[in-house]
Amino acid sequence: MPQLNNADIVWMLISTAMVMIMTPTLAFFYGGLVRKKNILSVLMQCMVILCVISVQWVLFGYSLAFGPDVGGVIGALDWIGLRGVGLQPHDTYMSTIPHQLFMAFQMMFAVITPALIIGAFVERIKFSAFLVFVILWATLIYDPLAHWVWAKDGWLAKIGALDFAGGTVIHINAGIAALVFALMLGKREGVGHSRAPHNLPLCVLGAAFLWFGWFGFNAGSAGSAGTLAVTAFINTNTAAAAAGVSWMLLDWCYNKVPTMLGVATGLVAGLVAVTPAAGFVTPVSALAIGAISSVVCFIFVTKVKPFFGYDDSLDVFGVHGMGGIVGALATGVFATKAVNPAGADGLLYGNPGQLWVQFIATIAAIAFSAIGTAVLYKFVDLVIGMRVDTRDEYIGLDLTQHRETGYTVIE
């Protein structure tokens, strides 16, 4: 019979709160990157997702993702309204903390995933359409995918795919959804000159607190206050640091100057990439993962996006999608049982099969997310209309969608 452990409860309460703050923090990271007429719309979208998905999760989302298994693809609705989800531990899901605390920790992941997609459709989406899309996407895309990877009988969990803290479920999923969304929604109006972020300090503040929150995200995914949490903590910091440095050097080489936005983008890419690997690799491997993710994301953000001309406005696909893919595959290369006996050995430790499993999980997530997002997009676009009028887009979403302004020009 599982026993409650107070140290674990403390750590998981703190981790849950740290992951919660990542969504408002993401709002500032994204908000600083849009034009000032749209700042409130971005903050609003993030905050509303925090509210709406928290409600969805308690009502039925958690049950769909983690409830009693139905064919390895979805959870049954037995835990609707948290029925049967009590203060005693669940025997599989973090078995030393209350089941409700595990539910709350997972809730914050369910919240931040749709929030990540916001970066693809900022400055041009109708708020009502956004709201409907987010609820549908969380329910029909996120919850099943979370079940596949994390529920004890999910089919990707069963084939042995490693995803420590959500590289596949969160970052690949959100990144691919963002790419599909950007392709279907089209470019923003009037971003020829004013592509420049309206408030970089806000963006950097956001990046800094994302880094901080990510300790809860990754080290919290250990599920206990033990040595595994320390491993994930160190790996998280190391990968972020390595990725920040690499992006700075790439900027310096190719654009002649090191930039603040470059370092902020790079460190997020590193955090994304280390997410699936955090509890399975050594610190030196984490360093390599961070550096590699920066290079790949740099290529996608500065070369691939301009080449194809899609307006993934804040590089959700370039950073989260590609960073997530790098992380998922790198986990299959660098993972070692010496770090985590519950994990598996990767390619470098004599088990090339793990890389194949990681590849299957990645492809499954990409396919499911892309197709599902496209269908939901079409549906919402037909029923409500996804995009605001061109004139409203020019005036800005703050005034046209919310009748508010972020900044005054004169008192």
Add this chain to the structure above:
Amino acid sequence: MKYIIAIIKPHRLEDVMKELDKEKVYLRTVVDVVGCGRQRGITEVYRGVKEVESLLRKVKLEIAVNEDFVEPTIAAITRGAREGEIGDGKIFVFDLKECVRIRTGERGKEAIG
């Protein structure tokens, strides 16, 4: 020499600048301003209850030009800024007495460049 001041909608600025470039008018000063004309301000909601009438955001362009460029400049601003609605803005044209290029001390026509 004329000094042209134009008040336009902020979101028309990019188009106006493109039109000015086409006429080879490259010198300009741009300022964020607020104000309202006959269409009055816009209504904002404050904490769900209070509605406040606020002034509209506008952009002010200031351009000094030689005589040959006056009409092209006016035409360029009009093309870029016109939406055919109240609130499109206005263009004011002043006689400009003198212009001095600080770096060289040149004056008048030469100094506008």
